[in-house]
Structures are given as structure tokens and as C-alpha cells.
Amino acid sequence: MIDFRSDTVTTPTAKMRTAMAEAPVGDDVYGDDPTVNQLQDLAADLLGFEAALFTPSGTQGNLIAIMAHCQRGDEYIVGQNAHTYKFEGGGAAIVGSIQPQPIMEGENGILPLHDIESVIKPFDPHFAQTRLLSLENTHSGRILPQDYIASATALARKHDLSCHLDGARIYNAAVKQSLNVKEITQHFDSVSVCLSKGLAAPVGSVIAGTTEFINTARRWRKVVGGGMRQAGILAAAGIIALTEQVDRLADDHENARYLADELSKLDAFSVDITQVQTNMVFAHLHQGSTKELAAYLKQHDILISQSNPIRFVTHKDVDNQSVDKLIKHIKSYLLSA
Template sequence: MIIDLRSDTVTQPCEKMRQAMSMAKVGDDVYEDDPTVNLLQEKAATLSGKEAALFMPTGTQSNLVAILAHCQRGDSFIVGEHAHIYQYEAGGSAVLGGTLPKPIIENEDGTLPLEKVLASIKPKDIHFAPTTLLCLENTFNGKVIDLGYQETVCQTVRKKHGLKVHLDGARLFNASIATNTELKKLTAPYDSVSLCLSKGLGAPVGSVLCGNTDFISRAKAWRKMLGGGMRQSGVLAAAGLFCLEHNINRLKEDHDRASTLAECLINLGWQVKDNQAQTNMIFINDSEQTLIKLNETMKSNKILLSYGGAGNSLRIVLHKDITDEGLNTVINAFNTYQRN
């Protein structure tokens, strides 16, 4: 049996989720008459405290649609240099939307320095691509972004410069559970929020984009243009709905197991970033040579870790398919691992 710690995207649907999918009532979602999709969107809108929501095939499409719905061609938006939107979404906002990202290096805690954000906003001048949007991310590399910071930066750029603010909340439910904060409080500062269903929540596919009704109306047109107008997608939405109804609170189990593993690694002499796992992620820092050896050795023991073969950081992600038994197997593997 393989223990896959590369990401929380690798989870398998449980039997009850499969049953919910097989029994889903469906219609044609392009005509907006798929009852299961509509129910999922209503549930997501309620949880996020927004007026409406839109079911998307992927988080990448959800973030892209949000940017396109907020920005015109030739506009620029501010984003973290290591944010998923900038690093891992294939440059879609530039290629398909004609928008110009302005990356800013994050602080250690994942926040964007407010003074750098403000300095990056272009003045109203025909020489510049107008800055119309700020994109933030929570959680960021497993870290929960301080809510007070979010409220301050959102209020500042909105009131002083008229910017919209989008949140890539792919793992926002993890932030909610880790801080015991209602989701709608975490989403309140934002004009739009993307929530992923296929990471810690365990759905096989899908994200929901949340915002006001006018925004979602524009987003729906962009989703169709980008090929995301699915038909009897209630079969997929049923899995997302199951997650929202059953899998949110259980995220604490992932956090607890990650914390247990992080403590074990520290005791074994590994350098764990921040000396903790705040949510479900652990980052080990070491030399490239050491991490290559660790990754290959664990793989030979049927334990998969997330390391690309370069750099000095390796990621470990806990998720719903990692049981206490699986965790003990991983801990035993580290206990017997020879570093030299």
C-alpha cells in the first residue's frame, strides 16, 4: 500500500460520497436547471456569506475567471510572487485575459507588505496598465494569514484606490478550522473568494467561486467561454456538497496528525520550517542532496513526498486518506532512516 503525502489533492472518494454521486439529481447546468449544482452553489454562498456562488471544474479556472470578471484587458493586478495564481496557473490571466500581474515578494508569514502593495498601484496615467485588483491567498504554504492584516489591506486598497480584492481560498476551510473562525468572517473583507473542494475536503474535482450577484453573472459568461460550462454536472457537485456537509470539521484530524509528525521530525533532528505544522502541511528544510536521498528512500518504502529534485525545501501534506496507522508507518520510516 502506497502512502501518498505529496498533496491533499490525491484523496479517493469514500463509499458514501460515491453513493451520493451515483444518486444525484441532475439537469443541464448551462440552462441553470441542475438541482444538485444549484444546491451546492447556494450552500457555498451561505457558508461564505456572499450573495451567490458558481461551481467550477478547477481552482485554476476559478481564480482565472475571478480575474477576468474583475479586470479589463490591459489592466494590472497585484499578487504574491510565490502565490499559486502567479506561479502555478500557467499564466492564464496574461495569455487569455490580457492582464498584467505585478508580483510582490511575500513576508515570511505569507502576507504582502502593505507599503509595497501601495507602491505597486499604478497612478492614473496613460503610460501605465491601470491597477484594478489585488489577489491574496489563505492559507499560504499551510500558514493561516492574520485576519486583522487582511481586513486592513483590503480596506486600504479599496477605499484609497478603488481596487477589488480576490482571495484564493483553496484551503480556506483549513484556516477556518485551525483558528476556530467562521468561514464567512474570513471571507468578509473580499469581493470574491475561490474555495476548493478537491483538496482537504476530499472531493474528486471542483471549486466554487463566491461573490455578489453581478460578479457571478460576469463570471458565468467567462466560465462558459473558457469551456467550464458543464451539463449534468450535478454528479460532480454531489461530491462537493457531501464534502461541505461532512468533511469540514474533520480537517482538524489532518492538522493534529501533521502536528504529531512535525514534532517527531523535530525530535529526530530535522529542520521543520517554523517548528510546527499550523494546518496540514509540513516543510522540511535541508540540502538538496539530503532531500533527494530522503525522497528516493521514502519512495522505495512506498511513501511519496513532494520534492521536485531541486531546492532546499520538501513538503509533506496530511489529508483524509492518511489514518493513524498510516501516520505511524511514516513515523517509523523516519525513525529508521539513516541520514548519513
């Protein structure tokens, strides 16, 4: 089955499976798992922070990061379509009692600086206390420009706000721009990075920040049920993800562009090529229905999402031949639609 729905469907490499089977382990809640500790030290070093923490998921990593930055009744500024606001179950509000202040994104997923400044609350008992600016890079496959990141985080600090980056796919942004990832993370107080998307580990994310921040986040991880025991079995794959799977993200970007080019040749689709920056392609279908197309493709061992625009995501288990097979069967569907 060729799966274009998300890069979360990647399967671990053979080397990851071997490392997981052979990983030395201990009880991570006690801090005794050597493989988890190795992953955390590695992540902190690569991302340019004092410390890091392994979490079961990116959703949990973002949640405990927000909770470590904010108190009950505080507020964080976030994009209207950002993952931490729209796709994580309202966790910050429900679990942390932290109010989101969403802003509609502009081009490339940026939060306009004027809009950020306009929603920062004055110190007044009528208002939630604004504590945090949360950005996302990449956002729907699009890269936040470096100059924008510098300006937005400088604005936040002018108002004494902390800055968190949902960097689930930050390595896609770094690879595409030929940057060391630290050139992006240097502007933030904390960052979350997903190991189980394009980097192909089966489970987990890391968050990174100061030692004090990570100590606070560790407590919240336990509170929300993220304390794991012999988690080194999972962390072993994360180490390989960070050391061996980053550079190959360039292949995913090339395959996404190839897919976008091929789809744009079909009259039934419209694709904004300028928005295909990393491993995601958004294509509007104008003939037939996405539900019918998805059902047709599934009969030919291809999975796609049923939204319109359709989000196609490339990853390590999708190559040029996979794209060719997809286009071939889309053409067959369109002839019958």
C-alpha cells in the first residue's frame, strides 16, 4: 500500500528495528534509561539547548511545553490553524487551563506582527495574562522565513513573552533552506520536534529548552501520563532518526515537487506550485469527488486523504515510482468520472 495521507505513516528502518531490539534500557521515570538519556543529550546538543525531554507524542510535547511556560489563567498567542490550537484537542485549555488567543495566519503561515501586538493583554485583572507566543515551522509544509522569526520573537520579548516553536517538521525547514537547525531554534525558548514523521522513528517527540524549563516539563509529563518505563526501546529509533534520517528529507521535497508538477498537468486539478516548499502538496480536485477518488485509488493500493484540497504528503516510503503509479491511476479515474 502506497500511503500519501501523511508522513506519520512512515515505517522504521531495518537499522532502527535492530537498535530497538538491542537497546540498553532502564526505568526512565527514575531517569535510569541510558538510551533515553542518550537521545535527550543528543537532541539538546543538536537543537542548541541545555536539556531535552523525550515524550510519547508531539501533541503531548507541545502541551507540556505550554504548561511549563504558563500558569492557569494565562494565555498563549497562536495561529488559527496551528496544530497546537486546532489539532491537539484543546489540551492547553482543557488540561492546563491556559487560554489560547488565536490569530489568522498570513502568507506562509506567519502571524502578522501587528496582529500579535494587538492581542497582547495589558496587566489588568479583567484579562488573562499573555505569557507565550507559539509559532509553527513548517506550517502546512510551508517555511517560516528566518527574518520573520527574528522579528516575531523580538516583538514577543519586547513584551516579556516567552517563545515556543512547534517544530514537528523543523528539519524539513532546515534541510530545504540548507541551514543548521540551530539557526532556526536560536530564536526560541523551547522547541518540540517530532521523530515519527519524516524522520521515520515509530514513536515519539522531543522538546528542548533550558534545564529549568525541562525540569518543569518533566513534572507535567508525569501528570499527563507521559512517564514511560523502559522507553529506551523507543528512544533507540529516535537516535537513528536524528543522526541518519535528516539529510534524506531532501528526497521527500524533490518528490513533492515532482508530484505537484505532474498534478498541475491535469485539467481536473489546480495546484499552487509556489506553496510546495517541503513535503506537502495541496491540490484542488474539480472533477468527480475526493471521496470517490480515494475509494478508487484504494482499490489500486494507494491511500490519499478525502479533503478538498487533497493534502498529499511525501516521505521515505514514497518514491518517484510511487508518484508515477498515483498519477497513472488518477488519470484512469478521471476518464471514468
